[in-house]
Amino acid sequence: MNLPTPIRTYFTARAPQDAQAFAAAFAPDAVVHDEGGRHHGPEEIRAWWQAAEERYRHSAEPLEATEAAGKTVVRARVSGDFPGSPAILTFTFGLARDRITDLEIG
Template identity: 70%
Template sequence: MRLPDPIQTYFEAQSPQNKDTLAAAFTPDAVVRDEGNIHRGPDDIRRWWREAKQKYRHHAEPLDVAEAAGKTVVRARVSGDFPGSPAILSFTFRLAGDRIAELEIG
């Protein structure tokens, strides 16, 4: 499966080594929606990602990808230290050029 480069970077990043590489995949005004919270900009996104990796020790394995209404939707099997693991989650990305402008996880 071929994912756009910034989305591939998102799924390949490992904490804490790649937190800056991950943050650079997002636009300066990017927004992430996850677990009922909104995270804005690279610093907030870096912090959210690092804290989630520490808390859940999770890994997401992309299963399939689809394009819908200008967005890229990746279904992934997420395994980690959380109830119901593994779970199938949808990662909905909106790209702006070669970077992620929006991500919603649900």
Template identity: 55%
Template structure:
């Protein structure tokens, strides 16, 4: 599967539990929406990611991607310590250049 560079960086960094590399995939004003909450900017995204990684100990396996201009939707199998694991989730990315400006995670 050929993922855009910042999206590949996001999934690779998550797999390695590398929060520093993961944050660098995002623009400074990026927004992540997950579990009904929004997290804006590097500091909030970093706090969100560390919280969910600690709570769920998840592993993400990207399975398919659909691109439309600056938008990409990735379907992925997510396994971890949560009810219903593993789950199929959609990671909807908005890109600008070589950075992620938005990410919405849902079913």
């Protein structure tokens, strides 16, 4: 599957060694919506990501990617230490200038 570079970084980064590369994939004003929370800016997003990695010890395998309403929508199998694992989740990415501008996980 041919994913844009910042989305590929999102799915291949490993905590904690890839934290800087992960944060760099996001625009300065990027926003992530996940589990009812809102995380703003690369550093807050990096902290959210590292906490989720520690809590759930999860991995996500992209299954398919489509374009809809100017966004890249990736369905991925997410496995980890959480009820219902593995689960198929939808990651809806907004992109601009080779950076993630927004992400909604559902």
